[in-house]
Structures are given as structure tokens and as C-alpha cells.
Amino acid sequence: MSLREVLNRVHDRFHRERLDSELHEEMQFHLRMLERDQAALGVPGPDGRLAARRRFGSPVRVVESARDVWGVRGFDDLSQDVRFAVRSLARAPGWTLAVLVIIVLGVGAAAVVFSVVQTLLIHPIDYPAASRIAIARRVDPVAEMATSPSADYVDAWRRSARSVDAIAGFARHDVQVSSDGARTVVSAVLIDTGFLAFAGAHPIVGRNFTAEEMIAGGPRSVLLGETFWRGQLRGRVDIVGSTMRIGDGLATIVGILPVTLQLPEVDVGPPDLWLPLIRSENARLSGVAVRLRPGSSRVAAETELDSIDAHADIRGPGAGGHFVTRLIRPAETLRFANILLMLSGAVALLLIVACANVAHLMLVRGAARERELAVRYALGAGRGRIVRQIVTECLVLSGAGCAIALPAALIALRLVVAGRPTNLTALSRVTMNSSVIVSAIIFALVSGVAFGLLAGRRAVRSGLANGLRSNSGPNRRGRRLHMAFIVSEIALSATLLVGALTLVRGITRLEGTDVGFDSRGLFALTVPFPSAAASQAARDAFEAGLLERGRAVVGVRSATLAGTAPPRVTFLPAQFQAEGRPAPQGPPTTVTADAVAPDYFTTLGLRLTAGRSFDAARPDPTEVVINEAFARQLWPAASPLGRRFRAGDGTPTGESPWLTVVGAARNAVMHGLLEDAAQPAMYLPRPSELLAGPRVTLLVRVSAGASSPVNALRRLGMEVASEGAIPKVTDVEREMGETIANPRFTTMVLCGFAVVAVILAMVGLYGVVAFTVAQRTREIGIRITLGATNATIARLVVGQGLAISGIGVFLGAVGAIGGARVLAHSVDGIPGGDVESFVVGAAVLLTVSLVACIVPTVRAAAVDPLIAIRSE
Numbered sequence: 001m002s003l004r005e006v007l008n009r010v011h012d013r014f015h016r017e018r019l020d021s022e023l024h025e026e027m028q029f030h031l032r033m034l035e036r037d038q039a040a041l042g043v044p045g046p047d048g049r050l051a052a053r054r055r056f057g058s059p060v061r062v063v064e065s066a067r068d069v070w071g072v073r074g075f076d077d078l079s080q081d082v083r084f085a086v087r088s089l090a091r092a093p094g095w096t097l098a099v100l101v102i103i104v105l106g107v108g109a110a111a112v113v114f115s116v117v118q119t120l121l122i123h124p125i126d127y128p129a130a131s132r133i134a135i136a137r138r139v140d141p142v143a144e145m146a147t148s149p150s151a152d153y154v155d156a157w158r159r160s161a162r163s164v165d166a167i168a169g170f171a172r173h174d175v176q177v178s179s180d181g182a183r184t185v186v187s188a189v190l191i192d193t194g195f196l197a198f199a200g201a202h203p204i205v206g207r208n209f210t211a212e213e214m215i216a217g218g219p220r221s222v223l224l225g226e227t228f229w230r231g232q233l234r235g236r237v238d239i240v241g242s243t244m245r246i247g248d249g250l251a252t253i254v255g256i257l258p259v260t261l262q263l264p265e266v267d268v269g270p271p272d273l274w275l276p277l278i279r280s281e282n283a284r285l286s287g288v289a290v291r292l293r294p295g296s297s298r299v300a301a302e303t304e305l306d307s308i309d310a311h312a313d314i315r316g317p318g319a320g321g322h323f324v325t326r327l328i329r330p331a332e333t334l335r336f337a338n339i340l341l342m343l344s345g346a347v348a349l350l351l352i353v354a355c356a357n358v359a360h361l362m363l364v365r366g367a368a369r370e371r372e373l374a375v376r377y378a379l380g381a382g383r384g385r386i387v388r389q390i391v392t393e394c395l396v397l398s399g400a401g402c403a404i405a406l407p408a409a410l411i412a413l414r415l416v417v418a419g420r421p422t423n424l425t426a427l428s429r430v431t432m433n434s435s436v437i438v439s440a441i442i443f444a445l446v447s448g449v450a451f452g453l454l455a456g457r458r459a460v461r462s463g464l465a466n467g468l469r470s471n472s473g474p475n476r477r478g479r480r481l482h483m484a485f486i487v488s489e490i491a492l493s494a495t496l497l498v499g500a501l502t503l504v505r506g507i508t509r510l511e512g513t514d515v516g517f518d519s520r521g522l523f524a525l526t527v528p529f530p531s532a533a534a535s536q537a538a539r540d541a542f543e544a545g546l547l548e549r550g551r552a553v554v555g556v557r558s559a560t561l562a563g564t565a566p567p568r569v570t571f572l573p574a575q576f577q578a579e580g581r582p583a584p585q586g587p588p589t590t591v592t593a594d595a596v597a598p599d600y601f602t603t604l605g606l607r608l609t610a611g612r613s614f615d616a617a618r619p620d621p622t623e624v625v626i627n628e629a630f631a632r633q634l635w636p637a638a639s640p641l642g643r644r645f646r647a648g649d650g651t652p653t654g655e656s657p658w659l660t661v662v663g664a665a666r667n668a669v670m671h672g673l674l675e676d677a678a679q680p681a682m683y684l685p686r687p688s689e690l691l692a693g694p695r696v697t698l699l700v701r702v703s704a705g706a707s708s709p710v711n712a713l714r715r716l717g718m719e720v721a722s723e724g725a726i727p728k729v730t731d732v733e734r735e736m737g738e739t740i741a742n743p744r745f746t747t748m749v750l751c752g753f754a755v756v757a758v759i760l761a762m763v764g765l766y767g768v769v770a771f772t773v774a775q776r777t778r779e780i781g782i783r784i785t786l787g788a789t790n791a792t793i794a795r796l797v798v799g800q801g802l803a804i805s806g807i808g809v810f811l812g813a814v815g816a817i818g819g820a821r822v823l824a825h826s827v828d829g830i831p832g833g834d835v836e837s838f839v840v841g842a843a844v845l846l847t848v849s850l851v852a853c854i855v856p857t858v859r860a861a862a863v864d865p866l867i868a869i870r871s872e
Contacts, residue, residue: 081392088393092365096397098763099361103401103444104408105756106354111409111440112416113347115432117340124266124331128200129291132165134298134327135264136288136305141324145573149288149325151279156312163296163304168198170263171277172286174726178245183718185726186228186272188246189263198289199261206240206255213254213276220251221276226259228272246273248722262429264289265333269425290327298327334426339746342822346496346753353492353757355447357764360485362394362455364767391452398448402440406432409440416749421741487808489764493757494812494845499819500754501837503747503827510740516668517566518605521557521706522732524565525550525698525713530722536687542720543686543696547597549716550698555706560603561686562596565697565730567672567739570594572682572691574647578634579658583648591630591680592670595688601625601665603701611641611663619685625663630680640664647690656690672739699732743827758848761808766852769801773856780860790861797857798850805849809842816841 034055038048089096127133138153139146154169161167171190176183193209196202204226212218222244224233233239243250262270265287292301305325331337373386410432420427527546533539543561550559564570572593577583598616601608614623631640644658665683669675684691702709710729717727773780780793816838 081389082396084389085393085396089396095361095365098767099358099397100401100404102354102357102361102760102763103398104405105760106351107402107405107440107444108409108412109753109756110347110351110443111406111432111436112413113340113343114439115409115413115436116416116427116430117344118433118436119430120266120334120426121331121337121340124334125262125264126200126260127198127264127291129165130330132292132294132296133264134290134292134301134329135333136290137326137328138323139326146326147323148285150284152312153309154285154288156308157290157305160308161301161304163293163301164290165293166194166198166291167288168192168195168264168290169277169285169288170195171284172263172268172271173275175246175273175275176726177273187269188273188275189271190275190277192277196257196261198291199264201257201261203255204258205237206253208255209276214278216278218278220246220249221254222246222251223274224253224256225270225272225274226256227270229256232272246275251275263287264330266330266426267334269428292327302327336424336742336746338825339742339827342827343746343749343753345822346499346750349492349496350753350757350760353489353760356485356489356492357760358447359451359454360489360764361767362390362451363485365455387453387456390456391449394452394455395445395448398444398451402444406437406440419745419748421738421745424742424745483804486761486764486804487811489757489761490805490808490845490849491811491815493754493761494809494841495815495819496750496754496757497844498813498816498837498841499823500747500751501841502820502823502834503743503750505834505837506827507740507744507747510673510743511737513669513673515566515670515673515736516606516666518701519566519733519736521702521704522604523700523702523709523713524730524732525700525717526565526695526728526730527698527717527721528695528725528727530720530725532722539687539696546696546698546716546720549720550700550713553700553709553712553716555702555709556700557703558599558603559698559700560597560600562600562697562699563594563686563691563693563695565699566670566732567736568730569670570691570693572647576634576645576647579644579646589633589680591682593682593684593691595684595686595691595693597686600683600699603699606668607666608663609666610639611661613663614685620660621685621688622657622659623662623685624659625665625683626661627665627667627681629667629678630682631661631664633680659684669736673736674739674743746827758845761845762848762852765801765805765849766855769797769853770856770859773797773860793860794857797860798853801849801853801856802846805846809845812845813838813842 031049031053034051034053035048038044038051043051123130125133136149136153137146138149149169151169154167157164158167169192173188173190174185175188177186191209192214193211196208203223206223209221209223210219213221224239229235229239240253240255243252245251257274259270262268290301292298302325309325334340413430413432417427417430529539529542533542547559547561550556569592571590573588573590575584575588576591598614598619600606601613608625609628611625613625614620626634626640634640634645635643640661641664642661644660646658647656659682665681667678668681669679670681671679698713700709700713708731710731713729714727717729721727780788780796783793783796820837
């Protein structure tokens with residue numbers, strides 16, 4: 001059939017009244033002609049009209065034949081099937097509502113998770129030739145360290161690489177923006193003139209950076225992000241060409257970039273400002289993106305780039321040693337990629353549970369309609385016609401469920417995005433795109449046809465002619481099929497439930513972790529040293545003034561100084577050699593290290609288990625306090641007090657002076673609740689050449705009941721910091737809690753899936769038990785007649801339900817063992833499953849199964865034996 005014929009038939013379907021009118025006029029014309037012929041043969045009047053009608057034939061058959069020729073009869077049959085399906089479903093509102101809820105929950109949950117996967121993993125960036133883009137890293141596999149290549153690497157690769165089509169480097173920084181006398185901190189990305197072409201982006205208004213603006217000392221310019229422009233600057237179109245104060249100078253606004261422009265690192269959100277990447281000697285970059293040439297593999301490109309590095313004179317981070325180049329896909333930069341894959345598996349299980357539940361309910365409904373279908377068959381409906389009607393009902397249900405599920409999923413997706421942890425920036429740009437919507441519609445159509453064919457085939461094969469018999473019912477094979485569906489639902493639900501309980505127990509354990517110090521009421525202010533404080537004496541004076549002003553903040557009980565504040569700590573990889581022992585071999589040891597004031601341990605509540613802190617009057621730079629874990633590593637069976645060690649890179653020239661241990665501190669979780677408290681740590685007195693940094697941290701502890709000092713500390717930071725410097729205020733207790741925000745968020749989502757799966761399993765079990773009770777009404781009536789008590793009937797019904805649940809729980813526990821291992825691999829800090837989670841999960845499912853059996857049990861016990869036997 002050609003497209004023209006299809007379009008003509010569709011046109012005729014919507015103009016059927018005109019066609020019917022024309023057909024009626026034509027039939028009346030032929031009847032009048034036949035009547036005239038009969039009158040000419042001498043048969044006038046009623047007899048002639050009757051003879052003419054007999055000769056003409058059945059008008060109904062003529063109309064049907066004409067509609068077949070027009071091609072609209074199929075539309076009529078479909079319309080009739082849909083109307084009948086709607087009426088049939090309306091006669092069973094409870095069953096229809098249950099199926100719709102199952103479809104909405106299954107399709108909606110899948111649409112939410114797959115929208116996230118589609119946006120962040122499958123198509124994470126919208127760049128030209130996105131499949132050939134990779135992020136370059138310089139990796140030391142021995143020390144398990146990674147860093148971004150410097151600008152020297154980018155220059156060398158651009159000159160010599162043949163497997164790379166284009167390279168774009170960028171750097172991320174926070175900057176101060178001054179407006180109306182107020183200073184705010186915004187995010188900025190530094191790019192060169194080729195970045196926009198690499199990303200395939202163009203300014204909404206204005207232009208790109210020029211070559212002159214990329215030179216140190218050249219004109220200062222800035223490109224605004226669309227979100228910042230619309231929010232902070234109210235979308236003023238005339239803003240281009242004006243100036244704004246960034247840091248300690250003025251910059252000209254040359255354009256506005258769209259919000260869709262993002263960095264190739266998926267985990268980073270869109271910045272507020274885009275600034276020129278001004279080249280300096282061995283400039284550090286936050287990331288380097290490369291686009292491979294068509295046909296080039298990542299492995300071949302890595303080999304070529306390493307070869308270029310070996311022949312180029314490059315120094316600085318990532319140069320020499322064991323460092324090699326690694327190219328990773330943009331999606332691999334997503335920190336919670338493993339969590340997304342795990343949630344995708346969970347929602348796939350949930351979707352399978354929903355499909356099994358719908359299929360089972362369709363079979364139950366088909367069995368309950370055996371007599372209705374048998375009557376239709378006896379009245380002339382063919383087997384194909386009956387199957388088509390059942391398929392139509394399934395399609396109506398699937399279509400309605402999908403129509404409800406997609407808006408519900410959109411609302412749920414917005415709630416997920418709004419409730420995300422602050423460090424999951426990538427979730428903020430997740431949307432439900434057209435591919436997810438089309439996939440959901442296709443799934444609804446395919447599943448509707450599949451469920452309909454399954455139920456129709458069962459109805460036809462069960463013997464339509466037998467449906468009118470008095471004792472017809474499902475055979476043993478049919479009952480086994482129903483039970484198989486329910487066992488599979490309960491097994492999958494058990495897998496999800498045990499996984500959710502494992503996460504809940506893991507999060508509870510993490511939240512109850514003894515961090516080793518008192519984080520309550522502890523706040524930190526990190527301030528860069530002012531440019532004027534170039535000498536150590538000037539830095540000491542700056543620190544003394546900062547400490548004095550910090551102690552004067554209202555509500556502060558004690559204050560101290562350090563290099564960093566938990567959970568942001570400094571890691572120091574080195575070869576640590578204890579005095580009197582040979583230099584260690586193998587990979588370096590990574591310890592957390594900080595330069596702290598003598599009262600640091602008192603202010604943090606970090607107890608010293610042995611020895612003392614540093615001398616406040618005369619701090620000795622060779623003294624050190626180590627934690628118990630580091631002490632056991634260096635001297636497993638001896639006290640560390642008075643002993644010496646040194647750090648080095650394994651070469652005589654790279655060794656530091658000997659350090660004398662004067663104290664041992666309790667193990668503390670300094671890097672977040674997901675870390676091990678037994679992480680080696682050492683504390684040096686301030687100032688320290690080994691841990692000299694560009695900033696200092698003021699740690700203050702407020703009295704119980706005192707108001708938060710965050711605003712006062714922020715004002716203090718702005719007052720003491722240099723123009724353009726960015727102080728940072730940290731609520732240590734809240735920041736430590738945020739370190740488990742990702743697994744907590746995962747737990748919330750997986751618990752939602754588990755609850756939905758348990759509800760679906762409960763609905764399915766209730767359906768099969770209620771159906772079994774309805775089919776065994778005659779048997780139950782006979783049992784009651786022969787003396788069975790209500791307790792006996794209850795044991796019969798409940799026993800069947802619990803037996804089915806027991807099998808499902810056992811199979812689900814086996815699957816949950818593998819699921820627990822996946823959880824332990826995907827979510828940091830979560831154990832690989834425990835006995836309590838399995839026991840609680842089994843108890844919950846068996847309890848839910850018992851509740852699902854209550855209503856069918858009450859109905860079975862209330863059966864009147866005389867009515868039950870007579871009805872059969």
C-alpha cells in the first residue's frame with residue numbers, strides 16, 4: 001500500500017459521514033431503478049419494492065463491502081474495540097486502578113533514573129564529535145596519584161601529536177566580584193580563544209576573547225554565564241561593553257555565553273564567569289580536553305602523547321617519574337557513576353517486578369473472564385477476535401499508565417534534582433529529553449502487546465468451549481504459572497529490600513562514627529596570606545593578629561591555628577624511614593599532615609594518648625606529634641616517644657631532617673566519615689618548611705548555645721584578606737556530615753525503589769491468593785461442610801501464601817548476596833552485606849505476605865457452604 005493510499009484512507013476515516021451519505025443516496029438510486037424495472041414487468045406497488053430489495057441484496061453487506069473498499073472498516077473495528085475495552089475496564093475499577101498504579105510506578109521510576117543516565121553517562125556533553133573527546137590526566141600508577149597536564153604539555157601536544165585533532169585547556173577558579181560596595185565570590189573558568197570552537201558554542205550576545213586579551217598585561221575582559229547574567233544582572237542586554245570589578249581590577253564585559261555550554265568534566269556545573277586563560281610559565285590547568293582524529297584509539301593516542309612527553313623538556317607537576325598520560329571519557333569524570341549504574345540495575349529490577357505483576361494480573365483477569373469469553377466465542381467471535389480484544393485492553397491500560405507516568409516522572413525528577421546533595425552539581429542539569437519519552441512510549445506499546453498476547457494465548461489455549469462448564473477453573477499448569485510470577489516478584493523485591501537495608505545500616509553506622517575529635521560547635525576560617533606578608537616574620541604577625549581577632553568574636557570559647565580544617569586535609573606521600581632501620585622499599589606511604597599551633601589538640605578535643613604538645617614559647621621545627629596508626633606503622637611493638645624518623649623520596653638529596661616524636665594523638669577521622677580512622681597522620685608545629693602553604697586556617701570553638709559565628713567569621717575574613725582574595729568559612733560538623741551525602745542520597749532513592757517493589761509484590765501476592773480462594777470456593781465449601789473450622793481454612797490460605805513467599809524470599813536472599821557485593825563496590829563506606837539485613841528483609845517480606853493474605857482469608861472463612869456448592 002502506497003503512502004497516498006494510506007493518507008486517503010485516513011482522510012476517508014475522518015469524512016465517513018459524507019461517504020455514508022453518498023453511499024445511501026447511491027443505494028436509493030439503484031433501488032428506485034430496480035423498482036422501475038419491476039413496474040415495467042407488471043409488478044407494481046409493495047410487491048415490486050420487495051422484489052427490488054431482494055434483487056438488490058442486504059444493505060448492511062453492501063455498506064460493509066463499501067467500507068472495506070474505503071479502508072475504514074479497520075478503523076471502525078479499532079474504535080469499537082477501544083470503546084468496549086474502556087467499558088470492560090470500568091466494570092473492574094479496583095483491578096484497573098491496581099494495574100495503572102503498577103505501570104505508573106514502574107515506568108515513572110525507570111523514566112527518572114534513565115533520564116539521569118541518559119544525561120550524565122550516555123550523552124554527557126553536547127560537543128561536536130563528542131564520542132571522540134577525552135580528558136587528559138597525568139597519572140602515577142605506583143603512588144596512585146593523578147594531576148592535570150600543565151600548559152607545557154598542551155603546547156608540546158599541539159606541535160607534534162598526529163592522533164589528536166584539537167586540544168583545549170581550562171582552569172577553574174573562584175573570584176571576587178564587587179558590586180555596589182558588596183563583594184561576593186563566584187565561580188569562574190579560564191579558557192583560551194579556541195575553547196568555544198572546540199565546544200561548538202557561540203556567545204548569545206557579544207564576541208569571543210581576542211588574542212590581545214590572552215596576553216599578560218593586555219586588556220582585561222570577561223564573558224558572563226547566562227545564569228549569572230539573568231540572575232545577578234537581571235538580563236540587561238546593554239551590559240555588554242560595560243565594566244565590572246573582578247578581584248583587584250576592572251574587566252570589560254565582551255559577551256554572554258549560553259547556559260548549555262559546560263566543561264567536558266561532567267561533575268562540574270556551569271560557571272558564573274568565563275575569563276581569558278593568560279599563559280604563565282608552566283601554568284597549571286584544571287583540565288585538558290582532547291578530540292581524537294577519526295580512527296584513532298585512546299590507547300594509541302596515549303602512547304603517542306607519552307612519546308612526545310619523553311622527548312620534550314617539560315618540568316613541574318606530572319613530569320618525569322612514573323607519570324604516564326591517560327585519556328578518560330567525560331562520563332568517567334562523574335564521581336557517582338558507579339552509583340548511577342547501580343541504581344540503573346535497581347530500577348531495572350523494579351521494572352521487571354512491575355512487568356511480572358501486570359502479566360500476572362492480566363492472567364488472573366483472563367481466568368476470571370473465562371465464562372464471558374466462552375459466551376462471546378459461542379456467539380460467533382473468533383479466537384483471533386478475542387485475542388485482539390484482550391490486546392486492545394492491554395494497550396489501553398499501557399497507554400493510560402504511560403500518559404500518567406511521564407508527567408509524574410517529570411515531577412519526581414524535579415524533586416530529585418531539588419533534593420540532591422550540594423556536591424552533586426551534575427544533577428542540576430538533568431532533564432527528561434525526547435529519547436526517554438519516546439522509549440517510555442515504545443515500552444508501553446510493546447509491553448501492552450506482549451501482555452495482551454500472553455493473556456489472549458492463555459485464554460484461547462485453556463479451551464473457550466470449556467468455559468461454560470459448571471466446574472471450569474484453572475488447571476494445575478495455570479496455577480504453577482501464577483505462582484512462578486509471584487515467586488519471581490518476591491525474589492526481586494527481596495534483593496532490592498536487602499540492598500536498601502544494607503545501605504540504611506551502613507549510613508547509620510557512618511553517622512554514628514566516632515571521629516576522634518569533637519566537631520560540635522567547631523568552625524574554621526581559611527584565609528590566603530596577603531601579598532604584603534612575603535617574609536616569615538610578616539606571616540607570623542598576620543597569624544597572631546588573626547588569632548587575636550578570632551578569639552574576640554562573640555561566642556568563641558577557644559581558637560587555634562592550622563594549615564587546614566577537617567574534612568579538607570593535606571596528603572603527604574613519602575618514604576618514611578624510622579631511625580636505625582633500613583630505608584623502606586616499595587610504594588610511598590600517604591599520611592595526612594598539618595602544621596598546627598600548640599593548642600590545636602585542646603581546641604579540637606583531640607586527645608593525646610602519650611607525650612605532650614609543642615612548646616608554645618619556643619616551638620622546635622624538628623618536633624612532631626603522630627597518631628597511633630602512624631606510630632604502630634613505624635614502631636609496631638615500641639613506644640614512639642623520643643624516637644626519630646624522616647620523610648624522603650628514596651634518594652639522599654630528597655630526604656628531610658630527622659623528626660623527633662614528642663606526642664602520640666588518638667586516631668581521628670579527618671578526611672570525612674567515609675575514611676578509615678586508622679589513616680596515618682602527623683602534626684608539625686607552625687611554621688613548618690615541609691608544610692608551608694599560601695593560606696592559614698583559624699579554628700574556633702563556640703560555647704554551647706551560642707549563635708553561629710559564620711557571618712562574623714566571613715566579615716573577619718573579608719577585612720583581613722587582600723583585595724580579590726577569597727576567604728572560606730566552614731562549619732566542620734556540617735561539612736563532615738556532607739561527606740556521606742552521596743551514599744545517603746543513594747540510600748533514599750534505593751529505599752524508595754525497595755518500598756515500591758514490596759508494595760508491588762504485596763499486590764501480586766494478594767491477587768494470586770484472592771484468585772485462588774475464588775477458584776476454590778466450592779472446595780472450601782465442601783471442607784466447611786465436612787467439619788473444617790475457620791482456623792483450618794485460615795491455615796490453608798495463609799499457608800499457601802507464606803509458602804510462596806518463603807520460596808521467593810529464599811531466592812531473593814541468594815540474589816541479594818551478589819547485590820550486596822555490588823553495593824560495597826559502588827558506594828564507599830558500605831559493607832558487603834550483613835546477616836541482620838538479610839534477617840530483617842526476610843521478616844519484612846513475610847510480614848507483608850501475611851498482611852496480603854488477611855482479606856482472602858477472611859473471605860474464605862466467610863464462605864457459606866450451601867451457596868458455594870449451589871453456585872457451582
